[in-house]
Amino acid sequence: MAGKYIALPKGVSEQIFDTAIKEFRGILGEAFVLTSPQQLAPYIKTMMPVPDSEHAPSAALIATTVEQIQKIVGICNQYKVPIWTISTGKNLGYGGAAPAERGQVVLDLKRMNRILEVDKDLAYALVEPGVTYQQLYDYIAERKLGLWLSFPAPSAIAGPVGNTLDRGVGYTPYGEHFMYACGMEVVLANGDVLRTGMGSMPNSNTWQVFKWGYGPYLDGIFTQSNYGIVTKFGFWLMPAPPVFKPFVIQYQNEEDIVEIVETIRPLRINGIIPNAVVIAHALYEAPTKARRGDYVTGPGAIPDEAIRKITKDHNLGIWNVYAALYGTQEQVDVNWKIVTQAFGKSDKAKILTEKEAGSDPAFEYRAKLMRGDLTLKEFSLYNWRGGGGSMWFAPVSQARGTETLKQMSVTKQILGKYGLDYSGEFIVGMRDMHHVVDVLYDKTNPEQVKAAYQCFDELLTTFSALGYGTYRVNTAFMDKVADTYGPIQRKVNKILKDALDPNGILAPGKSGIR
Amino acid sequence: MRKIILRGTASGFLLAGTVTVGLVANTAWAQSQNDSSVGFEWKDGTEVYAKVCGHCHETKVGPVIRGRHLPAAYVRTIVRDGLRAMPSFRSSEIDDTSLEKVAEYISKN
Numbered sequence A: 001m002a003g004k005y006i007a008l009p010k011g012v013s014e015q016i017f018d019t020a021i022k023e024f025r026g027i028l029g030e031a032f033v034l035t036s037p038q039q040l041a042p043y044i045k046t047m048m049p050v051p052d053s054e055h056a057p058s059a060a061l062i063a064t065t066v067e068q069i070q071k072i073v074g075i076c077n078q079y080k081v082p083i084w085t086i087s088t089g090k091n092l093g094y095g096g097a098a099p100a101e102r103g104q105v106v107l108d109l110k111r112m113n114r115i116l117e118v119d120k121d122l123a124y125a126l127v128e129p130g131v132t133y134q135q136l137y138d139y140i141a142e143r144k145l146g147l148w149l150s151f152p153a154p155s156a157i158a159g160p161v162g163n164t165l166d167r168g169v170g171y172t173p174y175g176e177h178f179m180y181a182c183g184m185e186v187v188l189a190n191g192d193v194l195r196t197g198m199g200s201m202p203n204s205n206t207w208q209v210f211k212w213g214y215g216p217y218l219d220g221i222f223t224q225s226n227y228g229i230v231t232k233f234g235f236w237l238m239p240a241p242p243v244f245k246p247f248v249i250q251y252q253n254e255e256d257i258v259e260i261v262e263t264i265r266p267l268r269i270n271g272i273i274p275n276a277v278v279i280a281h282a283l284y285e286a287p288t289k290a291r292r293g294d295y296v297t298g299p300g301a302i303p304d305e306a307i308r309k310i311t312k313d314h315n316l317g318i319w320n321v322y323a324a325l326y327g328t329q330e331q332v333d334v335n336w337k338i339v340t341q342a343f344g345k346s347d348k349a350k351i352l353t354e355k356e357a358g359s360d361p362a363f364e365y366r367a368k369l370m371r372g373d374l375t376l377k378e379f380s381l382y383n384w385r386g387g388g389g390s391m392w393f394a395p396v397s398q399a400r401g402t403e404t405l406k407q408m409s410v411t412k413q414i415l416g417k418y419g420l421d422y423s424g425e426f427i428v429g430m431r432d433m434h435h436v437v438d439v440l441y442d443k444t445n446p447e448q449v450k451a452a453y454q455c456f457d458e459l460l461t462t463f464s465a466l467g468y469g470t471y472r473v474n475t476a477f478m479d480k481v482a483d484t485y486g487p488i489q490r491k492v493n494k495i496l497k498d499a500l501d502p503n504g505i506l507a508p509g510k511s512g513i514r
Numbered sequence B: 001m002r003k004i005i006l007r008g009t010a011s012g013f014l015l016a017g018t019v020t021v022g023l024v025a026n027t028a029w030a031q032s033q034n035d036s037s038v039g040f041e042w043k044d045g046t047e048v049y050a051k052v053c054g055h056c057h058e059t060k061v062g063p064v065i066r067g068r069h070l071p072a073a074y075v076r077t078i079v080r081d082g083l084r085a086m087p088s089f090r091s092s093e094i095d096d097t098s099l100e101k102v103a104e105y106i107s108k109n
Helices: A014-028 A037-044 A066-079 A133-142 A160-165 A254-269 A282-288 A304-313 A329-344 A361-370 A377-385 A401-417 A446-465 A478-484 A487-500 B028-032 B045-057 B072-081 B096-108
Strands: A059-062 A083-086 A105-108 A115-119 A124-127 A181-187 A193-195 A229-236 A243-251 A277-281 A319-327 A350-353 A388-393 A396-398 A424-428 A432-442 B002-007 B016-021
Touching: A014 A059, A014 A066, A037 A059, A037 B072, A066 A083, A066 A105, A066 A181, A066 A229, A115 A133, A124 A160, A133 B045, A160 A229, A243 A254, A243 A329, A243 A361, A254 A277, A254 A319, A254 A329, A254 A401, A254 A424, A277 A282, A277 A361, A282 A304, A282 A319, A282 A361, A282 A377, A282 A424, A319 A329, A319 A361, A329 A350, A361 A377, A377 A388, A377 A432, A388 A446, A396 A401, A401 A424, A401 A432, A401 A446, A432 A446, A446 A478, A478 A487, B045 B096, B072 B096
Parallel strands: A059 A105, A083 A105
Antiparallel strands: A115 A124, A124 A229, A181 A193, A181 A229, A243 A319, A243 A350, A277 A319, A277 A424, A388 A432, A396 A432, A424 A432, B002 B016
16 A cells, blocks of 8 residues: 555546545545545455455445436546446455456445335336345335345345346346346436436336337446446336245256256246256255365365265255246146156156255255245355355356257366366256356465466357357456457447547446446 | 435434435326335344344354354454455445444354
């Protein structure tokens, strides 16, 4: 810490930054402009294999109103100070609350946390960025609104705005979150406040019920981007169904994923299984009930024999297919018959319902996620290697058996080369699959940190060469992933950036856009 | 024109003020707001424990931390800095006063 700040924004002198900080304090008050190392410590910790100092902020601003944010962007434009906006800041494994680049000022909207509306009849919500899933879950439960949430694994401590804007996914029939987004309010870099879709029309009451409005659909450009600051966000909620029937289907060989995907695809496309089916590898589920140290010691990836022993000891498949049926009893009965007939054609599939597997820790947390009940059990993954290192490698695949087997094999081979385990799952969309792999390593072990970085870099290089793009990535690798989508996309993103944010004050570097 | 009264989430972070939101006048969502004009506030240490800490520390994801008489100062430091796999929690998530309360709750329960 050379001066009075732990870092400075790129190209901004301490003197200029002093002035900007003074003006931020004039807007927010002394207590909401954080600059001391102690105050900023929670913004610095990441799970990425790079020094945390590379992502240290210069300050954090805690804002609660649109008007404050409008004034903040005015100051940022004046002094060319870049801000990195976060909502709940729990994008763990993708960069957390830390900015993309050292010295950026974090604009922390966690305290902007009002639930503005939940409409029971039309089943939608309008919330501010700091609202957590826990807060919304409690709000709905207290009022007995009979609506379900869909959320990612960090559930309680994360929130719908940040997750959806990063195009995260969940596990209910509403699991493709951005598909269920409906209407945003966005503060632009020039201070204008845009309401997307029907929200721009005075006196309209259709902002949260009709997504498209008139003219170009703009909501998409405010996801995974840095073109504005979303301050209100509408999205649809799922009416609680009368019957919910979760199940798991276990298979015992990695090659079986070909058959699994071929069986699931028509069930998903035809809407028999309405939720985002998860095909979880044994090592994704094992941490909920086994310890790695009981099966393997020393360096290197866990051998296949040890994985097989884990599956036997803990009633897991090599692949564990989690899905659920939703609806009236009659609907569920009919669809259950279709599902069991489809999987029953194979002698490899072992179908288990709540009756047989309800007390199993893995089944229990998966069932909770599929019905929108809060659980952080998936964080058991972090105990697998220990040491707090994690990066999500998330290539997209076709929902085709041969493709998933190929992706799994290549991923496992590269991870193994660096001594890391394959902790992966496929989340089945309508026609795609999010192949989600937690690259787990011990961040307290310098050799593993180095290996994890090189491994992730090789995964991205190899997958892009094969034509597989990643749908989301942590802040240390955003430029690399942006390059994999080619120069024209980067150029168009840049044209939009220059038009909407000519001084480049909003989250420079997000998705490789500056 | 609707007025929204804003209150801070806790002491150390207290902010009181009245903000006029001209843009939302007469829109349906503004009219339909009921008791939601105040942001979320933690009630006490028990609530913070149940709705943040407990999700991991009562489910065998994180270590048991109750009943060990952990010093409150230690708890506060770990919450703010994080530790290995445990994420850090910012003052915007758990304000200083609520952190005092939850640290005391963990120490004494």
